[in-house]
Amino acid sequence: MVFAAALVSAEHLTYREFTERIPETTYLAACKLDPMGVRGALQLDLKVAFPIIDLLLGGEGKGIAAPRDITEIEDQIVESVARIVCRELVRRGTRSSFR
Numbered sequence: 174m175v176f177a178a179a180l181v182s183a184e185h186l187t188y189r190e191f192t193e194r195i196p197e198t199t200y201l202a203a204c205k206l207d208p209m210g211v212r213g214a215l216q217l218d219l220k221v222a223f224p225i226i227d228l229l230l231g232g233e234g235k236g237i238a239a240p241r242d243i244t245e246i247e248d249q250i251v252e253s254v255a256r257i258v259c260r261e262l263v264r265r266g267t268r269s270s271f272r
Contacts, residue, residue: 183213196220198240200248202255204262215255219243226250 186194191214195201200217220236226247228234243251 198242200243200251200255202252202259204259215258217251217255222247222251222254225254229254 195216196218198219200219200222202215202217204213204215219240222243223236224234226243227236229250
């Protein structure tokens with residue numbers, strides 16, 4: 174399986190502005206952005222996360238019908254994906270690290 178990540182956009186928002194924009198069911202991870210020494214947020218809508226989980230577990234990449242929280246096992250899988258995304262951003266020159 175091939176995986177690629179690219180920084181499409183970056184915005185400076187207050188915490189309130191950020192939380193007002195995210196979906197109710199979402200996965201959030203913090204990334205430390207070097208050399209600026211600031212933290213960024215990586216947000217993944219669970220509508221996208223569930224097909225990724227399905228693919229990684231050998232499925233066809235189908236999502237789920239009804240929104241729900243992720244299980245502990247699914248959380249570990251999505252955390253691994255978030256680490257890969259942060260690592261790819263570092264590799265491509267953004268210099269971020271998963272936290």
